[in-house]
Amino acid sequence: MKKLFLLTFLVVFGMAAMAQEVNPGAKIPSVTIKNIDGNSFNTQDISNDGKPIIISFWALWCKPCKLEMDAYNENYPEWVEETGVKIYAVSIDDARSTAKVLPFVSGKGWTMEMLLDPNSDFKRAMSVNMIPHTFILNGNGEVVYQHTSYYEGLEDEIFEILKKIAAGEDPNE
Amino acid sequence: MKKIVFISAVLYFMATALHAQDFLKRSEVHGSFETDVMFYQPDNALGITDSTINGNNFGFNAFADIIYTLDNFSAGFRYEAYLPPIAGFDTQLEGQGFPYLWATYNTEKYSFTVGNFYEQFGNGLVLRTYQEWSLGYDNSINGVRVVAEPVKGLIFKGVYGTQRYYWSKWEKNGRGVVKGVDAELNFNDVFKFMSDAKLQLTLGGSAVSKYQADNNPFYKMPKNVGAFAGRFNIGIGKFNFTSEYAYKINDPSAVNNYIYKDGQGFIFTGSYSTTGLGVFAMFKRYDNMSYKSDQAVTGNALDINYLPALTEDHTYMLAAMYPYATQPNGEIGFQVQVNYKIPKKTWLGGKYGTGIEINYSQINDIDRQKVNDTTGINQNGTLGYTSEFFKFGKTIFNRDLTVKIDKKFSKNLKGIYTYINQQYNQDVVLGHTGEPNVFAHIGVIDMTYKFTSKKALRVELQGLWTKEDKQDWAALMFEYTISPHWFFSIADQYNYGNDIAEDRLHYYTGSFGYTYKTTRVSVTYGRQREGVVCVGGVCRQVPASNGFSITLSSNF
Numbered sequence: 001m002k003k004l005f006l007l008t009f010l011v012v013f014g015m016a017a018m019a020q021e022v023n024p025g026a027k028i029p030s031v032t033i034k035n036i037d038g039n040s041f042n043t044q045d046i047s048n049d050g051k052p053i054i055i056s057f058w059a060l061w062c063k064p065c066k067l068e069m070d071a072y073n074e075n076y077p078e079w080v081e082e083t084g085v086k087i088y089a090v091s092i093d094d095a096r097s098t099a100k101v102l103p104f105v106s107g108k109g110w111t112m113e114m115l116l117d118p119n120s121d122f123k124r125a126m127s128v129n130m131i132p133h134t135f136i137l138n139g140n141g142e143v144v145y146q147h148t149s150y151y152e153g154l155e156d157e158i159f160e161i162l163k164k165i166a167a168g169e170d171p172n173e
Numbered sequence: 174m175k176k177i178v179f180i181s182a183v184l185y186f187m188a189t190a191l192h193a194q195d196f197l198k199r200s201e202v203h204g205s206f207e208t209d210v211m212f213y214q215p216d217n218a219l220g221i222t223d224s225t226i227n228g229n230n231f232g233f234n235a236f237a238d239i240i241y242t243l244d245n246f247s248a249g250f251r252y253e254a255y256l257p258p259i260a261g262f263d264t265q266l267e268g269q270g271f272p273y274l275w276a277t278y279n280t281e282k283y284s285f286t287v288g289n290f291y292e293q294f295g296n297g298l299v300l301r302t303y304q305e306w307s308l309g310y311d312n313s314i315n316g317v318r319v320v321a322e323p324v325k326g327l328i329f330k331g332v333y334g335t336q337r338y339y340w341s342k343w344e345k346n347g348r349g350v351v352k353g354v355d356a357e358l359n360f361n362d363v364f365k366f367m368s369d370a371k372l373q374l375t376l377g378g379s380a381v382s383k384y385q386a387d388n389n390p391f392y393k394m395p396k397n398v399g400a401f402a403g404r405f406n407i408g409i410g411k412f413n414f415t416s417e418y419a420y421k422i423n424d425p426s427a428v429n430n431y432i433y434k435d436g437q438g439f440i441f442t443g444s445y446s447t448t449g450l451g452v453f454a455m456f457k458r459y460d461n462m463s464y465k466s467d468q469a470v471t472g473n474a475l476d477i478n479y480l481p482a483l484t485e486d487h488t489y490m491l492a493a494m495y496p497y498a499t500q501p502n503g504e505i506g507f508q509v510q511v512n513y514k515i516p517k518k519t520w521l522g523g524k525y526g527t528g529i530e531i532n533y534s535q536i537n538d539i540d541r542q543k544v545n546d547t548t549g550i551n552q553n554g555t556l557g558y559t560s561e562f563f564k565f566g567k568t569i570f571n572r573d574l575t576v577k578i579d580k581k582f583s584k585n586l587k588g589i590y591t592y593i594n595q596q597y598n599q600d601v602v603l604g605h606t607g608e609p610n611v612f613a614h615i616g617v618i619d620m621t622y623k624f625t626s627k628k629a630l631r632v633e634l635q636g637l638w639t640k641e642d643k644q645d646w647a648a649l650m651f652e653y654t655i656s657p658h659w660f661f662s663i664a665d666q667y668n669y670g671n672d673i674a675e676d677r678l679h680y681y682t683g684s685f686g687y688t689y690k691t692t693r694v695s696v697t698y699g700r701q702r703e704g705v706v707c708v709g710g711v712c713r714q715v716p717a718s719n720g721f722s723i724t725l726s727s728n729f
Contacts, residue, residue, distance in 0.1 A: 060486065
């Protein structure tokens with residue numbers, strides 16, 4: 001019985017994993033979170049004048065997330081120059097450390113747009129399981145690429161995708 | 174069994190049919206899945222034998238979370254299964270079903286939700302419901318929520334319902350009903366003359382009440398327990414200050430030993446942030462602030478509020494050996510942190526700059542004095558104790574100094590160096606009665622070398638030195654990654670300094686994982702040491718084990 005259950009679950013899981021391929025064009029849901037100053041911010045206001053957008057979920061307690069942010073930050077000026085991209089970094093730190101995010105980010109010298117999602121409302125609405133989790137949106141605000149986890153060098157793949165979007169190509173081809 | 178197959182089939186059809194069809198162009202379906210499977214095996218050195226496993230050689234936690242959206246309407250559910258739960262999760266989780274079902278109608282100014290929802294008022298001192306999969310924690314409210322934002326910057330919230338308690342259904346005269354309202358006003362958004370002001374100001378306030386029938390045979394219990402909180406957030410240029418104060422009326426419970434004292438919670442933070450430098454300081458005090466929707470329940474369930482742990486959160490294997498968990502019955506403490514980046518092209522900064530992070534936190538018991546000569550401190554059925562607000566009690570719960578330096582040496586080589594000095598009260602935090610405080614030094618060297626733009630090797634060398642508990646440890650980890658798909662890792666934690674020679678054990682693990690976009694599979698084999706997993710100050714004990722674990726996670 002248990003094995004049958006497990007098998008069924010895996011089949012469903014596998015289907016869902018494949019299904020992600022055919023779910024392009026998803027838009028960003030409307031969730032009210034906070035910006036780094038503590039003012040309310042609706043996620044539908046995420047925009048970049050028809051140029052690509054990166055939304056990346058991270059937290060102070062997540063080591064690979066911080067490495068990923070470092071890598072993005074290092075490449076940000078070049079990416080902006082070539083593709084006009086704007087990066088939104090969404091911290092899911094809860095009340096334990098929301099007030100630490102701003103001084104930490106300043107200390108790091110990160111320059112991307114910072115958002116606070118202290119009760120994971122935006123994370124849940126975006127169906128994010130594990131962080132780091134990065135979304136790339138095309139000029140129409142549609143999700144065209146997602147990636148979970150960070151290994152050294154992911155930034156190169158991200159850059160390639162951004163260049164394709166900026167050139168009006170489909171990054172999944 | 175038929176039910177399970179049926180549910181799986183429904184999940185399958187919803188997941189594929191709904192979003193693959195063109196005729197539902199305005200509909201969107203997305204969701205996420207995770208499966209964690211453990212296969213346990215006997216390990217004599219850890220005291221795990223065939224008979225202790227006793228057929229329990231398998232643990233299975235899984236969920237599927239689906240969200241459907243059509244214009245302003247959205248609805249969703251989460252299916253969960255624990256068949257049986259992985260060791261270390263509450264055994265009351267065993268079973269499967271749909272603990273999270275909801276529907277929301279959203280307009281620009283209003284939002285109505287029926288079913289289960291997660292909500293947080295302010296910092297959560299009087300109300301926070303949330304879910305944390307890695308802890309098996311979920312205190313969602315099942316009921317109604319209304320959120321109104323009549324003008325931008327002014328938000329009202331109202332909630333009503335009962336909380337999730339594993340799989341048990343709510344019954345009349347059972348666990349309590351929770352009601353709450355919250356209002357938040359952002360002056361810069363609401364008032365035109367402040368829209369460009371240098372001063373950023375937000376004020377907020379909440380009121381929460383819990384109603385529970387009095388079923389207690391010994392005590393006369395208050396049926397309605399109210400809690401109130403006020404907060405502010407002020408930004409002036411590079412300075413930022415936040416604070417919240419919460420008050421709760423008397424609420425005798427199994428957690429506070431049935432004392433009739435009122436409760437208080439207070440958090441104050443201040444920070445200064447400028448490019449390359451961040452300074453943070455905070456003070457907090459919790460006094461008798463456990464607030465649950467059932468007075469008789471202890472442990473990680475039915476919390477109405479949330480008391481954040483406000484200490485440095487450690488993630489390295491050995492640094493996470495002694496994690497702090499919030500003491501809701503009373504604690505007082507402070508924390509300071511400095512982040513500084515030594516600029517590029519200076520003597521100390523080198524070619525790429527050097528990052529420094531220093532954090533110090535200390536948490537003590539609150540001051541406790543007898544209410545009168547004939548009553549013991551915290552004696553049940555009494556007012557418990559009196560306490561001076563700003564006075565630190567004598568008992569130290571946790572003290573932590575962390576110094577972290579990160580440095581990039583070249584395009585290919587970088588390192589993070591960490592030193593931690595800790596004092597940890599096992600007696601209070603873990604309930605290990607009579608065990609001495611642990612004084613530990615911990616050092617971590619974490620180096621990453623990039624071979625090519627995609628291939629990198631990360632090595633962690635760690636040491637933990639203490640005379641208490643299990644004495645000295647060393648750990649070594651190698652992780653090889655091929656971006657964006659693969660990771661391979663081997664690690665060993667070795668308790669080389671244990672006073673008991675036969676307990677000088679190696680805890681070796683080997684793991685690998687594959688990620689394709691958002692689908693991640695990882696497999697780990699080896700020994701897991703006994704320990705505590707904490708998220709945000711809520712902790713779960715994990716028993717020692719040996720075996721295979723497989724995690725599958727995906728979203729779409």
